[in-house]
Amino acid sequence: MDILEELTGIFKEVMENDDLVVTRETTAADVEEWDSISHIMLITSIEKHFKLKFSSQEILKWENVGQMVDAIQAKKG
Amino acid sequence: MLDFQSLKNLAKKSQLVQSKPLKLAVMGNYATQFLSKSLEYSGKVSGFETKVYTAEYDQIELEIVNPGAELYAFEPDFVLISISSLKLLQKYYGIPEDRKSSYARDYLDQINNLLTTFSSRSGATVILHNLEIINDQVFGNLYSKVSTSFTKHIYDLNAGFIRIAEAQDQVFLFDLNGLIQYYGSSHVRDWSQYVHSDMHFSLDFHAVIAEKLMGFIATFRGIFKKCLILDLDNTLWGGVIGDDGMQGIEIGALGIGKAFTEFQKWIKQLKERGILLAVCSKNTESVAKEPFEKHPEMVLHLDDIAVFMANWENKADNVRVIKEILNIGYDSMVFVDDNPAEREVVRQNLPEVTVPELPEDPVLYLDFLKSLHLFDTASYSATDKDRTQQYQVEAQRAQLQTTVTDMPTYLKSLEMQITIEPFQAIDIPRIAQLNQRSNQFNLRTIRYTESEMQAISGSGDYYPVSVKLKDKFGDYGLISVLILKKIDTDKLFIDTWIMSCRVLKRGVEDAVLNHLAALAIQEDFRYLVGEYLPTAKNNLVKDHYANLGFTFEDPHWTLDTENFSPHIHYIKN
Structure with missing residues (x-):
């Protein structure tokens, strides 16, 4: 499974929306359920799922899902 | 450790089993929305129709003092007051030096007054938690001797909280420090989330607090272990x-x-x-x-x-x-x-x-x-x-x-697998050990040494059999040993039949008997002959051969393989 696909699964679970479509271009503005609270749940779930930890600087830099995918990819090596 | 997402999923699957709804108000000196959410989920998991009211950020005092506050309109059954030591610490550093010495005393007076006020207006049960012990390392280990040390005040506050709970019947003190100690600081807090989102505890630790706190709350509703x-x-x-x-x-x-x-x-x-x-x-x-x-x-x-x-x-x-x-x-x-x-x-x-x-x-x-x-x-x-x-x-x-x-359903669900085979050289020590130790499921209690076992294993007059069992929970290893001996041209004598009591009532005996009957037929013995020699400890198997369908011909039990139909059991070979 590629990272975007795995990430989509996490988004669906956290946002409780099985119809959610997530692309590299998706931003928080595109997803109604993506607020500050679900963002925290999202980060926690991502860190747990991929068994890695992000610094706050990294998280703050993300502007869309594509950048999240790249960051995960870079960490996983 | 329970995590937030799992708690959420559990809550979704939960069923309402408690008739009385649960109304819980949460007030804190930090952002408590995740604690409230977790408590709502935990309440549902415990079967309560759960309503949670979350007071505005850091409004404990205003909510209690104002009789028109939403807190009272909500008519809570329980009120949780969650005070974060990290927040106290930040405020404490801003206090003028000359007022620091009396900090704990002043704060306790304030809390005491607030709780008295609240109890005069509401019958709700109040749950405080003890304050997270923080050593801010300003005075290090000299904290007990310095009246302006924050660490000293935290300990004093916790002692004071106990006195408040002792004195006020409505007030209970949840042991947060016990949880923090058990799960360890790395699970309790995510500093990045603390800094960016005012999350005083990690997302998942909220779920842990809520689970345990709801367990405590449930005891007030008569749900506890007896x-x-x-x-x-x-x-x-x-x-x-x-x-x-x-x-x-x-x-x-x-x-x-x-x-x-x-x-x-x-x-x-x-x-x-x-x-x-x-x-x-x-x-x-x-x-x-x-x-x-x-x-x-x-x-x-x-x-x-x-x-x-x-x-x-x-x-x-x-x-x-x-x-x-x-x-x-x-x-x-x-x-x-x-x-x-x-x-x-x-x-x-x-x-x-x-x-x-x-x-x-x-x-x-x-x-x-x-x-x-x-x-x-x-x-x-x-x-x-x-x-x-x-x-x-x-x-x-x-x-x-x-x-x-319903035993068959249970036995089937165990997914048992049996291995019945002649002694393997590598198993001899375990076979000898089982033979030495078994007292209860042991038909004749004949003890053989390891070298005797080896001799039996190599002899043409004996048919030694070992039995291994595993199920979906794990491998029990070698659990039963049988030694069969040719005593006549048509008779095979069961010299030894021992089994570990751990696997009793699983049908192992039936599976083994089917194997013995097949072995006898294959080797041209018409009869299987068994004997029970009573000891102080093997009463358990006194009816063993009767239960398996042998007939008693004093002093032996005999099974005619020509009339034998295999026993039903739920163990796969």
Whole structure:
């Protein structure tokens, strides 16, 4: 499974929306359920799922899902 | 550790089972929305229709002082006041030096007044938690001697909170520090989330707090544990009393015995507090009771046990009997057993009974069980400790009735697999050991040494058979040994039949008998001949051959393989 696909699964679970479509271009503005609270749940779930930890600087830099995918990819090596 | 997402998923699947709704108000000096969410989920998981009111950020004082506040309009049953030490610390650093010395006293006065005010306006139960112990390392280990040390004030505040809870009947003090200590600081807080989102605890630790706090709240609604049901062998002591005997079981100050002794001491304290103890053991009753009566190192004695069930019946049925005698609900019972298969049979048949997934290593039993907070309670009175005695009398009166559990379904679900084969060289030491140690399931109690076993294994007159079993919970290894001997042209004699009691009532005997019959036919023996030689310990198998369909022709039991139809069992080869 590629990272975007795995990430989509996490988004669906956290946002409780099985119809959610997530692309590299998706931003928080595109997803109604993506607020500050679900963002925290999202980060926690991502860190747990991929068994890695992000610094706050990294998280703050993300502007869309594509950048999240790249960051995960870079960490996983 | 429970995590937030799992708690959320559990809440979605939960069913409403409590008739009375639960209204809980949450107030904090930090962003408590995740704590509120977690409590809402936990409430649902506990079966409550749960309504949570979350006060605005850091508004504890205003909400309580203002009689028109939403807090009162909500009419809560419970109020949680969550105060974060991190927030106190930030405020404390801003206090003028000359006022720092009286910080704890001033803060306690304030809290005390607020709680008195609240209680005069609401009948809700108030739950505070003790303050997270923080050493800010400004005065390091000199904190106890410096009146302006924040660390000193945190300890003083916690002592003060205890005094408040002692004095005010409506106020209870949840042990947050106990949780923090158990789970460790790396699980308690995510500093990045703290800085960016004012998350004073990690997302998942909120779920842990909520789970335990809801367990405590539920006790106010009468949902708490009343009875602890205990297995004996390898649960209350190390080893198997029926095989190892009084001298062989491990309990006391030495080695692994210490773990069992300390476990028993804790259980004894629970009993003193009013928890009823019951024994549920696969054993001969007199054998099982002997350590309670005579072993000098036993902490628990027979008069600590309200109901003592030691027999060879199914444990689910025994738990049913215990329930009948004590006349309590299944949901108030905890079943502790080291054997995963026994735990499974109770779980499957009596899903309301709490069955902790005990760690394999006995040294971990106590710490693990304590971490579950199973015996939380909302009240305690000195008369609670006499409860055991009342029930013991009841138990003597009660008619024991066993209900038939659906054994085939259970046995099938174990997914057992058996290996029956001639002795393998590598197994000889284990075979010899089993032969030396088995007392209960042992038809003739003939002991062979390892070299005799080797000789038998190589001889043409003998058919040695070893049996190994595994199921979905794990591998039991070599659990049964048989030695068959040619005694006539058409007779095969069962010289030795021993089996570990751990696998009793699983149908292993039937599977083995089918194998023996097939072996006899294949080797041209018409008859299988068995013998039972009674000892002080093998009463368990006195009807073994009768149960298997052998006919008695004094002094032997005989099975005619020409009229034999294979026995039904649920074990795969």
